[in-house]
Amino acid sequence: MTVERPVRPGPGRSSGSRAEGTRRERAVARSVDPARVRAEKRLQRFLDAALELIAEASGPEFTVQEVVERSGQSLRSFYQYFAGKHELVLALFEESVRSAADRLRAAVAAEPDETARLRRFVLDYHRMCSLQAPLTSSTSPAATAPPIPTMAEWAQRLLTDHPREAARAYAPLVALFEELLRAAEDAGVARPGLAHRRLAGVVLQAIMFNAFAAIIAGSPRVDDDTAAEELWGLVRSGIAAPPG
Numbered sequence: 001m002t003v004e005r006p007v008r009p010g011p012g013r014s015s016g017s018r019a020e021g022t023r024r025e026r027a028v029a030r031s032v033d034p035a036r037v038r039a040e041k042r043l044q045r046f047l048d049a050a051l052e053l054i055a056e057a058s059g060p061e062f063t064v065q066e067v068v069e070r071s072g073q074s075l076r077s078f079y080q081y082f083a084g085k086h087e088l089v090l091a092l093f094e095e096s097v098r099s100a101a102d103r104l105r106a107a108v109a110a111e112p113d114e115t116a117r118l119r120r121f122v123l124d125y126h127r128m129c130s131l132q133a134p135l136t137s138s139t140s141p142a143a144t145a146p147p148i149p150t151m152a153e154w155a156q157r158l159l160t161d162h163p164r165e166a167a168r169a170y171a172p173l174v175a176l177f178e179e180l181l182r183a184a185e186d187a188g189v190a191r192p193g194l195a196h197r198r199l200a201g202v203v204l205q206a207i208m209f210n211a212f213a214a215i216i217a218g219s220p221r222v223d224d225d226t227a228a229e230e231l232w233g234l235v236r237s238g239i240a241a242p243p244g
Contacts, residue, residue, distance in 0.1 A: 022091070023082075023087060023091035023094055024043060024047075024091055024095065039081075042073060042077060042081070045071040045073060046067060046068075046071050046073065046078060046081065046082070046088065047088070047091065047095070048071070049068075049070035049071035050062065050067050050088055050092060051092065052070060053066055053067065054092075060085075060089050060157070063085070064078060064084065064085050064088075067085075067088065086161070086162060089154075090162060090165055090166070090169065093154055093155075093158055093166065093169050094169040096154075097170060097172060100125065100128055100173065101172035101173050101175075103124070103128075104120075104121055104124055104173070105176055107120050107121075107124050108120045108121055108176075108180065113187070113189075114183050114187045114189050114190075115189050117180055117183070118180050118184060118190075118236070118239075119236070121176070121177060121180060122203070122207060122228065122231060122235055123228045123229070123232060125173075125207050125208075126207050126210060126224065126228035127224060127228065129207060129208045129210075130211055130224045155208055173200075173204055174197060174200045174204065177196075177203060177204065178196040178197060178200050181196045181200070181239070182196065184239070189241055190239045190240065190241055191239060191241050191242070192241075194239060199239070203235055206231060206234075206235075207231065210231050211227070213227070
């Protein structure tokens with residue numbers, strides 16, 4: 001899955017509750033309006049520096065001082081934007097989730113019907129979360145970026161160490177899947193009365209951690225496309241409207 005600068009939601013697009021804003025937005029909001037462009041650039045330098053260090057170490061095992069030195073900025077400036085390392089990592093996580101939601105929204109919109117849109121969501125998000133798909137930066141193309149932890153590995157750490165904040169970061173993906181479920185119900189292809197939010201959590205969890213299914217079962221690992229289609233079959237069976 002890639003970590004990119006998020007595409008800002010336009011009219012008719014929902015990325016979940018934004019009452020509190022993302023960490024990027026809250027950090028930049030601390031600057032007065034004339035300084036916001038400079039604040040955005042300084043903030044992005046911290047994010048890019050952290051992502052480079054993550055890539056080099058194959059994980060978020062860096063220090064704040066290393067980020068500061070790599071960014072070419074001051075420690076004082078860092079703490080103007082982030083309370084500490086955990087906020088920086090969460091900011092990267094939020095941006096990666098929002099970027100994923102934006103790309104998924106565009107992908108499902110191209111599908112012809114509600115069932116096809118749900119299937120596209122499951123298959124594409126599974127691909128993003130695959131252990132074979134490294135995270136990349138907007139300044140480090142996928143073809144040349146060194147391998148770093150995937151979304152599933154980030155989620156494991158963040159949902160354990162900062163569950164409330166990490167769960168809030170998932171709001172754009174949860175909102176999109178809820179929209180797709182409601183549309184499928186309205187079209188009569190999904191069972192009525194589904195608990196949309198809880199089901200969204202179950203499905204997102206299943207997609208994200210499906211890469212570990214073969215390890216848990218002690219079975220041979222299948223290719224990612226086959227695993228994604230198998231998972232889609234389970235989701236479709238679970239939500240499909242009864243025949244007739």
